[in-house]
Amino acid sequence: MSRELSIAIVGYGTAGQAAALLLSRDGHRVEAFERAPQPRPVGAGFLLQPTGLEVLWELGLLESAFAHGARILRLYGETDAGRPVMDMRYAELEPRLFGLGLQRGTLFSLLDRAWTSRRSLRAGCAIVSVDVREGRLTDADGHRHGPYDLVLVADGSGSSLRGQVAPARYDRPYPWGAQWCLVETGAWPWPAELRQRYRRARCMAGMLPVGTHPDDPVPRTSFFWSVPAAALEDAAWPGESAWRAGLDALWPEAGERLAATPVPQGLARARYRDAVHARWYAGRAALIGDAAHAMSPQLGQGVNMALLDARALRDALRAHADVERALAQWQRARLAHVRVYQRWSRWLTPLFQSDLDYAARLRDRVFHPLTRVPGLRAQSLRVLTGTRLGWFGTFALAPALLDALAAAAAPAPAYTDPVEAGGLP
Numbered sequence: 001m002s003r004e005l006s007i008a009i010v011g012y013g014t015a016g017q018a019a020a021l022l023l024s025r026d027g028h029r030v031e032a033f034e035r036a037p038q039p040r041p042v043g044a045g046f047l048l049q050p051t052g053l054e055v056l057w058e059l060g061l062l063e064s065a066f067a068h069g070a071r072i073l074r075l076y077g078e079t080d081a082g083r084p085v086m087d088m089r090y091a092e093l094e095p096r097l098f099g100l101g102l103q104r105g106t107l108f109s110l111l112d113r114a115w116t117s118r119r120s121l122r123a124g125c126a127i128v129s130v131d132v133r134e135g136r137l138t139d140a141d142g143h144r145h146g147p148y149d150l151v152l153v154a155d156g157s158g159s160s161l162r163g164q165v166a167p168a169r170y171d172r173p174y175p176w177g178a179q180w181c182l183v184e185t186g187a188w189p190w191p192a193e194l195r196q197r198y199r200r201a202r203c204m205a206g207m208l209p210v211g212t213h214p215d216d217p218v219p220r221t222s223f224f225w226s227v228p229a230a231a232l233e234d235a236a237w238p239g240e241s242a243w244r245a246g247l248d249a250l251w252p253e254a255g256e257r258l259a260a261t262p263v264p265q266g267l268a269r270a271r272y273r274d275a276v277h278a279r280w281y282a283g284r285a286a287l288i289g290d291a292a293h294a295m296s297p298q299l300g301q302g303v304n305m306a307l308l309d310a311r312a313l314r315d316a317l318r319a320h321a322d323v324e325r326a327l328a329q330w331q332r333a334r335l336a337h338v339r340v341y342q343r344w345s346r347w348l349t350p351l352f353q354s355d356l357d358y359a360a361r362l363r364d365r366v367f368h369p370l371t372r373v374p375g376l377r378a379q380s381l382r383v384l385t386g387t388r389l390g391w392f393g394t395f396a397l398a399p400a401l402l403d404a405l406a407a408a409a410a411p412a413p414a415y416t417d418p419v420e421a422g423g424l425p
């Protein structure tokens with residue numbers, strides 16, 4: 001470490017948690033502010049890519065993540081008529097690779113429990129303004145905090161503070177969002193796959209096994225249901241029977257898993273934004289995670305990006321005693337990875353969540369055949385596994401991580417799709 005800094009972090013989601021842990025382990029004095037009185041994640045589960053696993057591995061949390069998460073070997077999407085649209089296996093890229101389905105609460109708890117030394121978390125404290133020149137914060141009760149050497153604004157996709165740090169090139173909501181929840185995995189037939197089903201781009205459901213929580217041994221699966229943002233309003237709720245009929249018509253097996261879930265109360269609502277900043281920092285403050293680069297979750301990269309942002313920032317602060325130089329190096333180090341995923345997400349989202357029927361028909365016809373062309377298949381695999389860097393580069397995973405993946409995970413069971421093998425149980 002070049003020198004000990006006093007660092008404030010606004011928001012205790014993945015980006016804030018990872019930054020708090022990495023930077024306090026490096027000897028900095030970290031103070032985190034979270035508006036929720038009892039910090040906890042919102043939403044269901046997510047897919048951690050090898051890139052995100054690399055950060056957990058560095059943090060010494062890989063084994064605990066494996067103890068709870070579900071190994072995901074295949075990403076598969078099909079139309080309601082059973083036509084494949086996407087069919088990717090991690091092992092085609094590198095035999096040791098896989099993704100890890102995790103409950104949001106599990107990652108939250110692993111990162112939270114690991115932040116033991118020099119811990120300072122102020123829960124129930126919403127920050128309303130950031131003085132980037134002085135490195136000071138003001139909370140909703142009018143109390144001032146700081147000055148700090150560095151303020152990290154990690155207040156998520158709907159950030160109310162991003163404009164105070166740096167002007168957004170644009171910042172707009174997506175017209176579609178989602179309802180999501182955890183359900184018991186039970187006898188779900190695809191325990192090692194992210195599985196999606198589509199009817200044009202108007203209807204989409206996803207099921208991702210996400211394993212257990214440290215305080216709950218029941219294996220769960222994260223359910224995702226795409227809806228126009230306007231349909232997330234209470235007034236637009238179609239009623240339980242109409243909602244269930246819609247799901248059953250698209251995907252009866254998923255409907256069965258949802259039978260015990262009270263709706264709409266048991267469904268969390270998600271809205272997404274697309275926010276691009278030319279610069280993520282100004283003076284003594286920086287945006288990190290979704291606050292810096294909100295994107296649609298179509299490619300499921302945001303948690304991975306948040307972890308990678310935090311690690312790259314730690315590395316830049318190790319390399320430069322001057323905070324502004326460190327922030328400039330940090331943004332340079334992350335930009336190629338972030339930008340390409342923002343672009344792909346922006347282009348792909350309407351193919352999966354929109355009322356553009358012609359685009360969905362084109363998707364159904366060309367996606368699968370195109371991704372079977374050898375060169376294009378490798379490119380698509382890279383994009384989907386989070387290992388694309390810039391347009392043509394590759395995110396170099398540490399060789400030791402690949403060994404750790406092979407060694408730390410239980411041997412993968414020989415995996416056969418139960419449908420291909422001759423029928424569902």
Ligand SMILES: Cc1cc2nc3c(=O)[nH]c(=O)nc-3n(C[C@H](O)[C@H](O)[C@H](O)COP(=O)(O)OP(=O)(O)OC[C@H]3O[C@@H](n4cnc5c(N)ncnc54)[C@H](O)[C@@H]3O)c2cc1C
Pocket residue numbers: 010011012013014015016033034035036045046047048125126127128154155156157159160178180224270271272288289290291297299300301302303304305306
């Ligand atoms: C439906 C859906 C599915 C997704 N699936 C995946 C996936 O499979 N894989 C993946 O990698 N990513 C996925 N993502 C994206 C991922 O959830 C986000 O990118 C990630 O959570 C961003 O982390 P963050 O820490 O930047 O923000 P957040 O997790 O949103 O954390 C922000 C925190 O800041 C706090 N806060 C906000 N304002 C203030 C304030 N003024 N003062 C103090 N605290 C404040 C909030 O309470 C919150 O705790 C998905 C997202 C959605 C919506």
